[in-house]
Amino acid sequence: MSQKIKGLLLDIDGTLIDSNDAHAKAWQEALAEFDIHVKYEDVREKIGMGGDNLLPLVAQLHKEEGLGKKVDKRRVEIFKQDYLPHLQPFPYAQQLIELLHKAGLKIIAASSASKEDLGALLKKSGVEKYVDGATSSDDAERSKPAPDIIEAALQKGDLRPSMTLMVGDTPYDIAAAEKAGVQTIAFTCGGWKEKDLQGAVAVLSGPEELFTKLKQIPIEEIPEKLHAMARSAL
Template identity: 40%
Template sequence: MALDGIILDIDGTLVLSNDAHAESWVESFANHGYEVDFDQVRPMMGMGGDQLMPKLIPELSEAEEPGKTIASDRKDLVLNEYVHQIKSAKGARALVQKMLEAGLHVVIATSASPEELEVMLKIAEVDDLLHEATTSSDADNSKPAPDIVEAAVKKAQMAPDRMVMIADTPYDIEAATQAGVEVIAVRCGGFSDEELTGAIAIYDHPADLLHHYDRSPLGQR
């Protein structure tokens, strides 16, 4: 693989935030009279709110009320209440440093809002290292649609087959595959190897990928 760039997911990959996001959805739905169990929401982490909401409550849409307010309240809950539960994934900063030192062009692709992304980068202690990103505001449809990954490829000004995505959910893999980008997956987002089928390699967390860096697809370029 001739590799020049990395498309990097954040939630569940560099920060352990998937449980917090799921809990915030449950609470926001409940605050507006909709009962949704954590176990229903958790497997959908990695999927953007515009995709998640109608799957859970078919009559709701982020584009219309009350869905619009539910989504907004959910974001506020993450940033103001659940943020204290979120920790950096093991080895997050060290892996980013290694990739940058190797001369790889790193661009973020996330379904999160710009406000959430800013907070997550600080938690991962990489806000001083990563400056290029595509977020929910850069795409008409969030993951598992390919829009955000395609936007990241365009921002990097590289061919998709010269990039690889590092991510943690089956929705990342689906989005990247549609965009022509291969995926290295990490298990720290809480998904099984079976759910991560389609990834070219799977590691426990960023530190595990860093430990095996030279033998990984990143080191074999």
């Protein structure tokens, strides 16, 4: 009997919705309000991590303590007010997840975003109704590149790592998934180059390219095709 992928762990920022630049700007602006000035590039390259990892690296602050807690709170406010209303999903993001849902895959969002941010991003990306569950930085002690969020998503979906794929856009997605025994399909639409996404079983331009590839396959064969991708570095 052919083996099939049963579940999909889904990053949202930079994978389905064009939000990575916005997150970086919100962090930079929030830090500046507390007279902490960091280069945009230094923040941007760390988007995909949660604030628990990002803040110590760019500003030597801790997200849950003192000034770090204030910066994180202000970052949330700036992002929601100034950036979230203007974000757009990548082309064919909704169609891709709808197709995977129709193919019978269990879809679990697995994001380093906070629970509050993730809920809003799922709505903006148009995939909320196709997602069977979600794990965020609130569900894990450590965010990506630690495997905690991936492991929590596997547990929530009652999924085996070998029968599951991660779809993400950063090296942190790949590292977190690998530590949990899950293979990753990576997209470059989040701003990372193909050379930065080593370890993924496939590197594609974004949702549209994967949708185009899968749309050519009978829908009942999609889980088998994904399993084949997970077992060969395409």
